[in-house]
Amino acid sequence: MEIHVMADCLFCRIIRGEVPSKKVYEDEHTLAFDDINPQAPTHVLVIPKKHIAGLKEAGSDDAELVGYCHLAAAEIARQRSIENGYRTVLNVGPGAGQSVFHMHVHLLGGRALHWPPG
Ligand code: 5GP
Ligand code: ZN
Numbered sequence: 604m605e606i607h608v609m610a611d612c613l614f615c616r617i618i619r620g621e622v623p624s625k626k627v628y629e630d631e632h633t634l635a636f637d638d639i640n641p642q643a644p645t646h647v648l649v650i651p652k653k654h655i656a657g658l659k660e661a662g663s664d665d666a667e668l669v670g671y672c673h674l675a676a677a678e679i680a681r682q683r684s685i686e687n688g689y690r691t692v693l694n695v696g697p698g699a700g701q702s703v704f705h706m707h708v709h710l711l712g713g714r715a716l717h718w719p720p721g
Contacts, residue, residue, distance in 0.1 A: 608654055609654045609705070612654055612703075612704070612705050613703055613705070614648075614650050614654075614703055614705035614707065615654050615705060617634070617636065617650075618634055618650070618652055624636035624637070625637040627647055627679060628647075628649070628675055628678065628679050630671075630675065631652075632651060632652060632653075632667075632668055632671045633649055633650065633651055633652065633668075633671050633672055633675045634649075634650055634652060635647050635648065635649040635650070635675055635676070635679060635710075636648060638709070642711060643711040643712060643713050643714050643716070644712070644713030644714055645679075645680075645683055645685055645689070645710060645711065645712040645713040646709065646710070646711055647676070647679055647709075647710040648707045648708070648709060648710075649672045649673075649675045649676050649679070649707065649708040649710060650672065650705060650706065650707045650708075651665075651668040651669075651671070651672055651706060653665075653668060654705055655668070655705070655706040656704045656705065656706065657693075657695055657696070657701055657704060657706050658693050658695045658706060659695055659696065660706075661706065669706075672706070672707075672708045673691055673708060675708075676689075676691045676708050676710040677691075679710055680710060680712060683712070683713070685712035685713050688712065688715070688716060689710060689711060689712030689713075689716070690709075690710075690711045690712065690716050690720075691708050691709065691710055691711075692708070692709040692711065692720075693706070693707070693708055693709070694709070
């Protein structure tokens with residue numbers, strides 16, 4: 604049997620309501636909540652309700668979920684009127700700063716964003 608929910612995963616615990624979060628969006632496939640340590644006026648994390656450790660662990664079965672997370676981020680950006688410029692980011696692996704191993708799209712906006720990122 605495939606396991607989609609991880610008992611000890613922080614973001615699975617947020618999905619189950621065991622860890623509080625400030626929810627900003629939810630649909631059948633995704634949940635979005637404010638990052639606890641925001642790096643921009645809008646810093647939202649969009650996660651699939653299914654546990655996937657990260658982008659490199661996602662399989663072709665997860666293609667729609669990866670897409671849904673990005674479309675949810677775009678919808679939140681629309682609702683917040685930050686469409687002049689926002690960024691969606693996946694940190695993939697510890698070397699890129701991934702610290703929570705439940706895939707999440709960072710939505711950053713509401714200020715000038717520079718390129719390249721650090
Ligand atoms: P990563 O470093 O894996 O790309 O991103 C993890 C993000 O999760 C970080 O930006 C961090 O601030 C955020 N985070 C860590 N623990 C919590 C928590 O308990 N609640 C919320 N809302 N965000 C968290
Ligand atoms: Zn999880």
